[in-house]
Amino acid sequence: MTDISHFFYRYFLQLGVSEAGAKYLNMAALLLVMLIVIVIADLLIRKFLLNLFTRFSEKTKTRFDDFLVINKVPRNVAHIIPLLIALEFTPIALADFDYLENIIVKGLLVLSILITIWIIRSFIKAVRDYLNTKDELKDKPINSYVQVVLIVVWSIGLLSAFAIVTGIPFFKFITTLGAASAVILLIFRDTIMGFVASLQVSINDMVQNGDWITFEKFGADGNVIEINLATVKVQNFDKTITTIPTYALISDSFKNWRGMEDSGGRRIKRAVIIKQSSIKYLNKEKVEALKKIELISDYIDKRAADIDKYNEQNNVNKDLLINGRNLTNIGVFRKFIETYIEHHSAINKNMMIMTRQLAPTPQGIPLEIYAFSKDKRWENYEYIMADIFDYIIAAVPYFDLEVFELISEFKTSD
Structure with a gap:
């Protein structure tokens, strides 16, 4: 391992470069080699996985794998191996620079968390798009559930990243944040209320996509086109869009014309x-x-x-x-x-x-x-x-x- 970490060091000494200069040049050369290897590996693996998923999706009857390709899941997964190469190669390239090694390794660990989040995000979006094609689920607020899951994933990811940067163990970091739970609840008040409201709206079947609703308080009179975690979008009959807080559907009174449309007149x-x-x-x-x-x-x-x-x-x-x-x-x-x-x-x-x-x-x-x-x-x-x-x-x-x-x-x- 030592021979690899000083692979160019002796060569630069033979050229008459000082020991300090040889160390810096050796580090730069190794980092350049690492970068070239990472770029080539990323391109090859991404191309291989993309072709593999594309061929596989063409042969299967289900559309789920098609949505995986559309939402770039294979492309995001391809970044994992180059990242592992970078984590393995960085200590070798920076063997003589412990402080810089520590910073870059932490940066790569944070980057690995972000890539993981991005993979999960693209996978969840593929699941959402697939579920939206199901007739029995078209009237369900799937976007609301997806947003809740993404919020949880991003929260865990960002907390993990902060724990890595600060050097505090993750569970200890979470415990410290517990003292600030009141502030966190205040910040995410609308999100929490929207999540609870979307569950009640879905369970009680109060509103579905495509329903004609009249909500005088917000000046809405038209068809529901989207139900999200925090808002419900209504396209009025004059083609304007009214955005209503989701929790307003359970806290205020509105008229849903679905019963009339389902009836005989x-x-x-x-x-x-x-x-x-x-x-x-x-x-x-x-x-x-x-x-x-x-x-x-x-x-x-x-x-x-x-x-x-x-x-x-x-x-x-x-x-x-x-x-x-x-x-x-x-x-x-x-x-x-x-x-x-x-x-x-x-x-x-x-x-x-x-x-x-x-x-x-x-x-x-x-x-x-x-x-x-x-x-x-x-x-x-x-x-x-x-x-x-x-x-x-x-x-x-x-x-x-x-x-x-x-x-x-x-x-x-x-």
């Missing part, structure tokens, strides 16, 4: 407000006129017959319409709306269909439609709902009713 819940002053009883002439409306002609015949029978049996004085039982224009109109919705081709008949009268307001009486459209796509849903209300609003005057409109009065100066 999308809810229509909108009202027409009728002026109270236009509501009245229907006389016989108006009843006869409304019988011409095909959707409710059978209903009016039956109801009118029942009412006339009741009034005759009870000898009701019909000189005033208020006496006895009567049809009202708003009641007949409500039945008209309900019948129209029930016959509409775009409405899901297997889900609730209802036309109801809500409590009176200062503006009038709301008649609310509650039904579900078959088509859940936003643009088609809006078209269906507009088509329904176009028809209903246009039908209001046939029942001698009026829709409330807020009229602004402007005073003009002479």
